[in-house]
Amino acid sequence: MLTVHHLNHSRSQRVLWLLEELEVPYEIKRYERDPKTLLAPSALKKVHPLGKSPVVTDGELTIAESGAIIEYVLDRYGKGRLVPPAGAPARRRFTYWLHYAEGSLMPILVMKLVFARLPVAAPFLVRPLVRGIARTVNAGYLDPQLRVHLQYLEAELTKSTWFAGDDFTAADIQMSFPVEAAAARGGLGPGYPRLHAWLERIQGRPAYRRALEKGGPFEVLPA
Numbered sequence: 001m002l003t004v005h006h007l008n009h010s011r012s013q014r015v016l017w018l019l020e021e022l023e024v025p026y027e028i029k030r031y032e033r034d035p036k037t038l039l040a041p042s043a044l045k046k047v048h049p050l051g052k053s054p055v056v057t058d059g060e061l062t063i064a065e066s067g068a069i070i071e072y073v074l075d076r077y078g079k080g081r082l083v084p085p086a087g088a089p090a091r092r093r094f095t096y097w098l099h100y101a102e103g104s105l106m107p108i109l110v111m112k113l114v115f116a117r118l119p120v121a122a123p124f125l126v127r128p129l130v131r132g133i134a135r136t137v138n139a140g141y142l143d144p145q146l147r148v149h150l151q152y153l154e155a156e157l158t159k160s161t162w163f164a165g166d167d168f169t170a171a172d173i174q175m176s177f178p179v180e181a182a183a184a185r186g187g188l189g190p191g192y193p194r195l196h197a198w199l200e201r202i203q204g205r206p207a208y209r210r211a212l213e214k215g216g217p218f219e220v221l222p223a
Helices: 011-021 042-046 066-078 088-119 124-156 170-184 193-203 206-215
Strands: 001-006 026-031 055-058 060-063
Touching: 001 011, 001 193, 011 026, 011 170, 011 206, 042 170, 055 066, 060 066, 066 088, 066 170, 066 206, 088 124, 124 170, 124 193, 170 193
Parallel strands: 001 026
Antiparallel strands: 001 055, 055 060
């Protein structure tokens, strides 16, 4: 049986949601972040050398990275569900969003988290300096870049109900974490009604709710 090595408050929540949408049987092995560092426990390195989540095991196979996991699950268990037909325009959009989520949007949100925590981690005497650097980076680069991306997403959702087209797909599952992270980190203000409506739709799906019940408390770390 497929096993999800599930780290609390992490991207692996998306994997649980995907499996619930597909009604694929799975087991959960739970891991908890260090409450001070918020890092994953070293036990995850026994599953994958990088010690990161999400990671799944299926028999002798170990698959890491959200996009790779989604593709594997769809290929192995999907039976054509949650993915547009090959060759269709929606399939190209599906592939794009599957990679955009982690390749383009999440790096900005991760950097916002890092720079938000730098002043707290810095030695006391240099905290004012580090805080000033963090503000400069946020104001001069990260916040403007995040606005560009969110405006782009808002515009894309004028074309269709879901990211790949008029049907809900696994691309929406993949996009959920960065959009929820943007909301948690202060970038998703009232100027993005379509993104807010999209979030309401995904969070209201029964499979999304079941994944939360099975995965435990889930909160994207705020910046």
